[in-house]
Amino acid sequence: MNGTMIRTRGLTRHFTVKKETVEAVRGLDLHVEAGELVALLGPNGAGKSTTLRMLTTLLPPTSGTAEVAGLDVTADPRGVRARIGYIGQGNGAAHSQRGRDELVSQGRAYGLSRTAARARAAELIASLDLEGVADRLVSSLSGGQRRRLDIAMGLIHAPDLLFLDEPSTGLDPQNRANLQEHIAALRAEHGTTIVLTTHYLDEADQLAERVIVIDHGQVIADDTPERLKADHAGDRITLTLGHERDARRVVAERLGVVAGGRVERAGAQVVIETDGGARLAPKLLRGLDEAGIEVAAVEVARPTLDDVFLNLTGRSLREESATTGEAA
Amino acid sequence: MSAVPSPLNAPKGRPMSTSMVMDTAVVFGRELRPVLRNPFSLVFTMVQPLFFLALFGPLLPDVPGGGSALQWFVPGIIVMSCLFAGSTTGSNLQFEMQTGSHERTLVSPLRRSALIVGRSLKEIVPIVGQAALIVAATVPFGFRPHLGGAVVGLLILGVFGVGLGAFSYTLALASKDQEWMFWAIQQTLIFPLMLLAGMLLPVDDGPGWMQVLSKLNPLTYVVDAERALFGGELASATVAQGAVAALVVAGLGLLVGTRAMRRA
Ligand SMILES: Nc1ncnc2c1ncn2[C@@H]1O[C@H](COP(=O)(O)OP(=O)(O)OP(=O)(O)O)[C@@H](O)[C@H]1O
Numbered sequence: 228m229n230g231t232m233i234r235t236r237g238l239t240r241h242f243t244v245k246k247e248t249v250e251a252v253r254g255l256d257l258h259v260e261a262g263e264l265v266a267l268l269g270p271n272g273a274g275k276s277t278t279l280r281m282l283t284t285l286l287p288p289t290s291g292t293a294e295v296a297g298l299d300v301t302a303d304p305r306g307v308r309a310r311i312g313y314i315g316q317g318n319g320a321a322h323s324q325r326g327r328d329e330l331v332s333q334g335r336a337y338g339l340s341r342t343a344a345r346a347r348a349a350e351l352i353a354s355l356d357l358e359g360v361a362d363r364l365v366s367s368l369s370g371g372q373r374r375r376l377d378i379a380m381g382l383i384h385a386p387d388l389l390f391l392d393e394p395s396t397g398l399d400p401q402n403r404a405n406l407q408e409h410i411a412a413l414r415a416e417h418g419t420t421i422v423l424t425t426h427y428l429d430e431a432d433q434l435a436e437r438v439i440v441i442d443h444g445q446v447i448a449d450d451t452p453e454r455l456k457a458d459h460a461g462d463r464i465t466l467t468l469g470h471e472r473d474a475r476r477v478v479a480e481r482l483g484v485v486a487g488g489r490v491e492r493a494g495a496q497v498v499i500e501t502d503g504g505a506r507l508a509p510k511l512l513r514g515l516d517e518a519g520i521e522v523a524a525v526e527v528a529r530p531t532l533d534d535v536f537l538n539l540t541g542r543s544l545r546e547e548s549a550t551t552g553e554a555a
Numbered sequence: 556m557s558a559v560p561s562p563l564n565a566p567k568g569r570p571m572s573t574s575m576v577m578d579t580a581v582v583f584g585r586e587l588r589p590v591l592r593n594p595f596s597l598v599f600t601m602v603q604p605l606f607f608l609a610l611f612g613p614l615l616p617d618v619p620g621g622g623s624a625l626q627w628f629v630p631g632i633i634v635m636s637c638l639f640a641g642s643t644t645g646s647n648l649q650f651e652m653q654t655g656s657h658e659r660t661l662v663s664p665l666r667r668s669a670l671i672v673g674r675s676l677k678e679i680v681p682i683v684g685q686a687a688l689i690v691a692a693t694v695p696f697g698f699r700p701h702l703g704g705a706v707v708g709l710l711i712l713g714v715f716g717v718g719l720g721a722f723s724y725t726l727a728l729a730s731k732d733q734e735w736m737f738w739a740i741q742q743t744l745i746f747p748l749m750l751l752a753g754m755l756l757p758v759d760d761g762p763g764w765m766q767v768l769s770k771l772n773p774l775t776y777v778v779d780a781e782r783a784l785f786g787g788e789l790a791s792a793t794v795a796q797g798a799v800a801a802l803v804v805a806g807l808g809l810l811v812g813t814r815a816m817r818r819a
């Protein structure tokens with residue numbers, strides 16, 4: 228399939244809570260091509276779920292338009308629904324049902340025959356490692372098993388466009404890795420267009436070839452993870468020096484630091500942010516040696532998406548909840 | 556986990572279209588499955604009506620003319636069990652709204668109307684099942700239902716139950732995630748409705764205002780019709796009124812339910 232899968236123009240959603248207006252999504256202009264794998268990255272309350280809920284016809288936009296799989300979400304919601312899959316933040320399978328029953332009725336809801344729905348359910352149960360638990364009540368499953376069942380539900384009709392809202396929440400590292408493989412395979416083998424939201428920076432980094440950073444209901448960056456990191460954050464060289472006074476000297480005299488690099492000190496540690504850190508480090512060490520400064524340890528780190536977020540907003544994505552909690 | 560299975564069995568490209576009847580059948584089947592998997596669950600919602608039967612029944616004087624008090628009382632209890640089961644069923648939907656599975660069905664191509672009609676139609680099964688159980692439990696104590704009348708009676712009850720279920724689901728959709736609101740409204744409505752229908756005690760001797768309210772209560776007509784039918788009176792105005800009341804409740808319930816689901 229070629230062409231545009233998602234196009235939004237000025238997509239906006241407000242909520243009114245106790246006479247106050249929350250601008251959850253503010254004028255989103257989004258364009259996703261068929262076959263893309265896009266991660267929406269942003270802190271709690273950034274507007275990720277609200278965006279997905281508008282694109283999946285669950286919420287009418289306050290203003291703006293959205294075309295999904297070639298159809299307008301407000302004009303033809305049922306047409307959109309038939310063409311997409313959605314794995315929400317909650318549990319798709321009802322707690323009072325058995326997993327297999329839910330999978331079969333989900334398949335039937337998308338127009339599969341009873342036989343086809345049963346066969347497809349069995350395939351997905353096997354491939355998502357749910358054989359032992361599929362015939363139990365959903366309420367008796369562990370959080371991770373339930374999440375896998377939700378994912379199976381979303382895949383039952385092999386949609387061309389799949390939305391996943393925080394798919395890996397509640398999964399252990401092994402199942403997270405497996406889910407990522409699943410998502411990558413869906414795309415590689417079936418050309419499925421995938422839009423997912425995540426808080427996990429490494430997930431966005433590994434999985435998506437396009438990351439859209441959202442904050443306060445707006446897109447603040449949209450690029451490949453590599454380019455985002457290259458544009459918005461440099462490498463970090465962390466030097467641990469023998470004495471704090473040496474560290475002070477390095478900062479004060481900007482020893483061995485290239486122009487434009489950022490330098491910070493904490494105790495006997497100095498962090499230098501710069502491009503081409505790996506190339507620079509040996510030169511830096513030589514320079515410090517010549518100046519008679521003893522270096523106990525050195526570490527060169529590639530930038531993370533967290534650094535990108537920090538650079539863009541001045542806040543750390545990782546500690547978002549912790550710091551806002553303290554400020555309150 | 557292994558690789559994603561190739562979607563051999565899945566529709567690819569153009570999505571398949573479904574009809575309203577198919578959609579409704581899917582929703583109906585899904586709702587019914589837990590009941591069929593665990594029929595014993597029916598017994599629990601019956602406990603309350605059976606208590607009323609056991610603890611109220613012996614207090615009733617025998618009807619003059621030799622009829623057993625059960626003959627009057629059991630049809631009322633059957634409607635009561637229908638009322639309890641039908642009016643509380645929305646809490647299941649409310650739970651699904653909280654866990655996220657309702658949202659999942661809203662994103663599926665199932666028609667909004669089918670989501671409410673299929674769910675409401677399913678109410679017929681537990682309601683008729685419970686009624687049959689109550690009859691079976693009271694026959695040994697002297698209840699003598701008229702067979703043909705009982706069949707028509709259960710039919711009317713089923714239709715009424717569809718309406719009750721639809722209203723209960725509407726209430727669940729309107730209360731959103733506020734569980735207390737659902738229960739507060741359900742409890743506030745159910746007891747006046749029940750007492751004003753003359754379900755436990757006759758209203759005929761009550762004050763005028765009570766009789767007026769009773770006449771406005773659709774449940775009154777259903778209860779009267781059930782008594783007539785179980786007593787063997789098939790073709791009467793009472794039965795016709797009961798059938799009309801049940802149909803009106805079902806029609807209105809499905810109407811408001813569908814509107815609420817469209818807005819959800
Ligand atoms: N139904 C609602 N009623 C009122 N406010 C809402 C509603 N849904 C979302 N909001 C508000 O809109 C904003 C965006 O919420 P949203 O759920 O889209 O965030 P998110 O990016 O998905 O966050 P998270 O990472 O925590 O899932 C938040 O401030 C939230 O409180």
Ligand SMILES: [Mg+2]
Pocket residue numbers: 275276277316392
């Ligand atoms: Mg969210």
